Amino acid sequence: MARISGKLVIATHNAGKLREIAALLAPFGVDCISAGALGLPEPDETGASFAENALIKAHAAAQASGLVALADDSGICVDTLGGRPGVYTADWAERQWFEGPAGRDWYLAMGKVEGLLAEQGAEVDRSCHFACVLAIASPDGTSVVYEGRAEGTIAWPPRGTIGFGYDPVFLPRGGALTFAELDPEEKHAISHRADAFAKLVADQFG
Numbered sequence: 586m587a588r589i590s591g592k593l594v595i596a597t598h599n600a601g602k603l604r605e606i607a608a609l610l611a612p613f614g615v616d617c618i619s620a621g622a623l624g625l626p627e628p629d630e631t632g633a634s635f636a637e638n639a640l641i642k643a644h645a646a647a648q649a650s651g652l653v654a655l656a657d658d659s660g661i662c663v664d665t666l667g668g669r670p671g672v673y674t675a676d677w678a679e680r681q682w683f684e685g686p687a688g689r690d691w692y693l694a695m696g697k698v699e700g701l702l703a704e705q706g707a708e709v710d711r712s713c714h715f716a717c718v719l720a721i722a723s724p725d726g727t728s729v730v731y732e733g734r735a736e737g738t739i740a741w742p743p744r745g746t747i748g749f750g751y752d753p754v755f756l757p758r759g760g761a762l763t764f765a766e767l768d769p770e771e772k773h774a775i776s777h778r779a780d781a782f783a784k785l786v787a788d789q790f791g
C-alpha cells in the first residue's frame with residue numbers, strides 16, 4: 586500500500602488546494618510540493634468515478650516525479666438525478682459560447698440541477714451528497730484511496746456568499762444553514778473533504 590513519508594507531490598495545479606492540503610499535513614512532518622511547481626503534465630480525467638479520476642491523477646504524478654503523490658477528486662451527487670452531476674460537477678458550470686465569455690458559472694450549474702429537480706414536481710426527493718476521494722500513489726504502482734461524504738439536500742434559491750462552487754445550494758443534513766452561509770471552520774468540520782482527510786490521517790499516521 587502507498588504510504589506517505591517525507592516529501593509528497595500534490596497532484597494539483599491549483600495553488601489554493603495545495604495550501605489547504607499542505608496545512609493539513611504539516612503537523613505530520615509532510616513536505617508538500619505541487620505537480621504544477623514540478624512542471625508535471627495534467628492527465629485527462631477520463632474516469633467514470635471520483636476514485637478513478639483521483640487515481641489517474643495520483644499515478645500520473647507519482648510516475649512522472651518518482652515521488653509518492655496525493656490527488657483528490659470531488660463533486661456533488663443528487664439522488665433523484667441518478668447521482669448526477671457527479672464526476673461532471675465542474676463541467677455543468679461551463680458556459681456555452683452564446684452565453685458570454687468562456688469560463689465557469691456556478692449559478693448556471695446550480696440552476697441546471699434545480700431545473701431538473703423542478704421537472705419532477707414539488708414533492709421530489711432533494712437528497713444529495715458531496716463526495717471527496719483522496720488517492721495516494723507510489724512510484725512502484727501501489728495505491729490507496731479514502732472516500733469522504735457530506736450528506737444533505739439541495740436548497741432553492743441559493744443562499745449565502747461564503748465558499749465556492751455549489752455551496753449556496755447545499756444544506757447539510759440536520760442543519761439550517763447552507764455551506765455558503767457557514768463560517769469556513771464550521772464547514773470544514775463537517776465537509777466531505779474533512780471526512781476523507783480524517784480517514785487518511787487515521788490510516789497513514791494513526
Ligand code: IMP
Nearest residue numbers: 657658659660661674675749750751752
Ligand atoms: P474538483 O475535485 O476540483 O474537480 O472539483 C469538482 C467540483 O466539485 C468543483 O469545481 C466544485 O464545483 C464542486 N465542489 C467540490 N467540493 C465542493 C465544496 O466543498 N463546495 C462546493 N462545491 C464543491
